[in-house]
Amino acid sequence: MRRLFPVTDVTDETAVREWGLAELAAAYAHPGGGREPWLRANMVSTLDGAAQHDGRSQPLSHPADMRIFGVLRALADVVVVGAQTVRQEGYRPARARAEFAAAREAAGQGPAPVIAVVTASLDLDFSLPLFTSPLVPTLLLTGAAAAPDRVAAAEAAGARVVVAGEGTAVDPARAVRALADLGHTRLLTEGGPRLLGELIAAGVLDEICLTLAPILTAGDAQRIAGGPSVTLPRRFTLKSMLEEDGFLFTRYQRS
Numbered sequence: 001m002r003r004l005f006p007v008t009d010v011t012d013e014t015a016v017r018e019w020g021l022a023e024l025a026a027a028y029a030h031p032g033g034g035r036e037p038w039l040r041a042n043m044v045s046t047l048d049g050a051a052q053h054d055g056r057s058q059p060l061s062h063p064a065d066m067r068i069f070g071v072l073r074a075l076a077d078v079v080v081v082g083a084q085t086v087r088q089e090g091y092r093p094a095r096a097r098a099e100f101a102a103a104r105e106a107a108g109q110g111p112a113p114v115i116a117v118v119t120a121s122l123d124l125d126f127s128l129p130l131f132t133s134p135l136v137p138t139l140l141l142t143g144a145a146a147a148p149d150r151v152a153a154a155e156a157a158g159a160r161v162v163v164a165g166e167g168t169a170v171d172p173a174r175a176v177r178a179l180a181d182l183g184h185t186r187l188l189t190e191g192g193p194r195l196l197g198e199l200i201a202a203g204v205l206d207e208i209c210l211t212l213a214p215i216l217t218a219g220d221a222q223r224i225a226g227g228p229s230v231t232l233p234r235r236f237t238l239k240s241m242l243e244e245d246g247f248l249f250t251r252y253q254r255s
């Protein structure tokens with residue numbers, strides 16, 4: 001891996017070599033953690049804009065992408081994810097990693113990030129380990145009108161239901177506030193595209209860590225964000241770019 005941006009000189013950072021976890025964690029230090037919540041997204045896209053292949057993002061990934069994925073999780077208080085990604089990608093609970101234990105404790109974080117699933121239907125399999133055996137209870141973000149029997153089933157499995165909207169839909173800004181009220185200010189979303197589109201439209205996304213995979217797939221796969229387009233395009237600023245094996249690991253923040 002090497003750093004392509006920012007670059008002021010040829011340094012050790014720009015040379016191609018293995019980056020350790022601590023170094024990656026420093027490169028991706030979460031700007032959140034203060035009083036204000038900070039919402040970062042982590043997504044991968046092909047050169048031609050596909051966010052998945054055969055319904056999964058794994059074919060677009062790379063070992064270095066998975067290392068960064070793990071580091072971003074290790075830095076987060078909570079991972080916010082859309083229910084369809086949970087269903088399609090078979091989400092499991094986040095694990096505690098010994099390499100990050102001391103840093104998490106020093107930052108006042110639990111051993112692993114909480115997974116928060118955004119769902120209107122609560123149509124999820126509550127017998128899965130994500131709900132029955134996480135280190136920290138999984139959250140379900142839903143609307144006030146969510147089906148009471150599904151809420152009861154979720155709670156019986158051990159999940160915690162957090163209301164963040166009227167009707168059955170979740171209001172993104174309210175979800176961010178609700179998570180912050182629970183002490184989660186270092187927010188990471190892993191999509192999917194429908195959820196990310198809503199977060200963008202609501203103006204709550206502060207940062208995007210986008211992996212550009214040197215892959216072309218053609219076809220009609222979703223882009224990384226869907227839904228109605230915003231009236232005014234949102235401008236982001238490049239903060240850093242790493243490279244390994246032709247994969248670009250970019251980090252952009254709201255301008």
Ligand SMILES: NC(=O)c1ccc[n+]([C@@H]2O[C@H](COP(=O)([O-])OP(=O)(O)OC[C@H]3O[C@@H](n4cnc5c(N)ncnc54)[C@H](OP(=O)(O)O)[C@@H]3O)[C@@H](O)[C@H]2O)c1
Nearest residue numbers: 043044055056082083084085120121170191192193194195
């Ligand atoms: N390239 C990447 O980095 C990346 C990342 C993640 C996922 N993916 C891919 O993306 C695909 C899945 O993404 P997707 O866009 O179809 O779905 P998604 O965004 O993961 O999930 C959509 C679901 O989330 C819930 N949801 C979203 N917004 C909501 C709101 N405001 N209020 C209440 N519920 C809300 C709904 O769940 P209910 O249906 O339960 O009501 C909705 O059906 C998969 O193929 C996956 O592999 C790619």
